Amino acid sequence: MGLAGVFPHLFGHDVPVEFRAYDGSRAGRTGADVGIEIRSPLALSQLASSPGELGLARAYVTGHLEVHGDLYTALTCFPAVTLQGISNGTRLRLLATLAGHRLWWPVGPPGQEHRPRGWRHSQRRDSKSISHHYDVSNRFYEWVLGPSMTYTCAVFDEPTSSLDQAQFVKHDLVARKLGLTEGMRLLDVGAGWGGMVMHAAEQYGVRALGVTLSGQQARWAQKAIAERGLADLAEVRHLDYRNVTETDFDAVSSIGLAEHIGRANLPGYFRSLADKLRPGGRMLNHCITRPDGSYGARPGKFISRYVFPDGELEPAAEVASAMNDNGFEIRHEENLREHYARTLAGWSANLERHWHEAVEEVGPERARVWRLYMAACRLGFERNAVQLHQTLGVRLDGTQAHMPLRPDW
Structure with a gap:
């Protein structure tokens, strides 16, 4: 499975989106108005280290994942972003794909992330x-x-x-x-x-x-x-x-x-x-x-x-x-x-x-x-x-x- 093939497993195979990855792989609906491009190994590293919306957001904010077409339209195509409910077999295939591309190195949060310190609401x-x-x-x-x-x-x-x-x-x-x-x-x-x-x-x-x-x-x-x-x-x-x-x-x-x-x-x-x-x-x-x-x-x-x-x-x-x-x-x-x-x-x-x-x-x-x-x-x-x-x-x-x-x- 190419890197682009990871995303239909996460979002479903019927979403009207085309997925492309830097390894040349493609998946999803060819010629769709909305395209998701995995531009760097770090995009999937972010997802691997922070599954769900946070990892995807980090990948997008840093530019390692790009959305082609209107972003709002793209978001309307997707269900809630989650790894819950994925079968064990699918999960193992995803892990094998990511590991095969050496995507398991640690990645830190982008600089725009803010985690306040001190007494909450002081x-x-x-x-x-x-x-x-x-x-x-x-x-x-x-x-x-x-x-x-x-x-x-x-x-x-x-x-x-x-x-x-x-x-x-x-x-x-x-x-x-x-x-x-x-x-x-x-x-x-x-x-x-x-x-x-x-x-x-x-x-x-x-x-x-x-x-x-x-x-x-x-x-x-x-x-x-x-x-x-x-x-x-x-x-x-x-x-x-x-x-x-x-x-x-x-x-x-x-x-x-x-x-x-x-x-x-x-x-x-x-x-x-x-x-x-x-x-x-x-x-x-x-x-x-x-x-x-x-x-x-x-x-x-x-x-x-x-x-x-x-x-x-x-x-x-x-x-x-x-x-x-x-x-x-x-x-x-x-x-x-x-x-x-x-x-x-x-x-x-x-x-x-x-x-x-x-x-x-x-x-x-x-x-x-x-x-x-x-x-x-x-x-x-x-x-x-x-x-x-x-x-x-x-x-x-x-x-x-x-x-x-x-x-x-």
């Missing part, structure tokens, strides 16, 4: 984990995210909406759910590049404070705030949300931060946000969730080591329960799963348009990490492996919620 470790993903290059993120510089799920009110239009709609939906009006004070935790803060200030006349653990994000946001003439209303600080000293905010938005908090810390997280609000103030939590409790909270090895170190995803019911038990009455909830798939498709298209510049800016390995993770996450939202939920809560004023009888957003 402020120091959280800061390093956030820096790994977000302190990459603001120019790189400008190419991927587009003019909105918003790195969270957009809301498409029309199928033909552009990504930037959909990000405006998302920010405005959050603002309207929070009931923002001129003169209010907003705290935005996990503020990123300041999109929500600037929207609240510019569109609603709100005094908005955003905080982020990324120094590059904070500097970019402050510059953008000054350029848009919003410095009297908006501010983004390089600060952990746990160290915000101000209180009595009229509203709190948490857009894409709860995924970094950790299951054990959710009760304290929501209690701390409730303590920042005045009675009658609202909080909107926007985060990625699992579809149900049968999934583990921690993501797969590729996402956890390359993309979001220490990230944890809980079911929407668990997030809502943590809110409900720690200072908030739940008033509204919705799933925007399909919107995140569209958002990721837009980001992926942006990356492809700027591929050569992106590689020059952040290096080929990091660019390939982003290409792979965004395509895989898009598929995850489409297949309901992950969801995106917005949950609106209110800190009661005695027994009064001060909410409209029906949603007015």
Whole structure:
């Protein structure tokens, strides 16, 4: 069996993919739109040392395995990557093939892999984990995210909406759910590049404070705030949300931060946000969730080591329960799963348009990490492996919620 013949045994013989290897062997469907090329012995060494998704991801990130054709389309062709369920006979044939090509030497993880140290979700470790993903290059993120510089799920009110239009709609939906009006004070935790803060200030006349653990994000946001003439209303600080000293905010938005908090810390997280609000103030939590409790909270090895170190995803019911038990009455909830798939498709298209510049800016390995993770996450939202939920809560004023009888957003 040639090296290319290893892959049909792993993925199945009916996948619409052609496999090629540097030894000249071919397997799979000849002339398929998607091709997988094993370019180096190290590709199979990675797979041999780390069977499953991590080994394949390492081989792709380092360029020892290449995908010809659209990566998202390629991923849709494959079932879950696993060595479980392979018969002993097939396993022995695979081992013989690999051993015959001397592919069993040790291989280390690529340089882009991050394995944080220290107490999980301590402020120091959280800061390093956030820096790994977000302190990459603001120019790189400008190419991927587009003019909105918003790195969270957009809301498409029309199928033909552009990504930037959909990000405006998302920010405005959050603002309207929070009931923002001129003169209010907003705290935005996990503020990123300041999109929500600037929207609240510019569109609603709100005094908005955003905080982020990324120094590059904070500097970019402050510059953008000054350029848009919003410095009297908006501010983004390089600060952990746990160290915000101000209180009595009229509203709190948490857009894409709860995924970094950790299951054990959710009760304290929501209690701390409730303590920042005045009675009658609202909080909107926007985060990625699992579809149900049968999934583990921690993501797969590729996402956890390359993309979001220490990230944890809980079911929407668990997030809502943590809110409900720690200072908030739940008033509204919705799933925007399909919107995140569209958002990721837009980001992926942006990356492809700027591929050569992106590689020059952040290096080929990091660019390939982003290409792979965004395509895989898009598929995850489409297949309901992950969801995106917005949950609106209110800190009661005695027994009064001060909410409209029906949603007015």
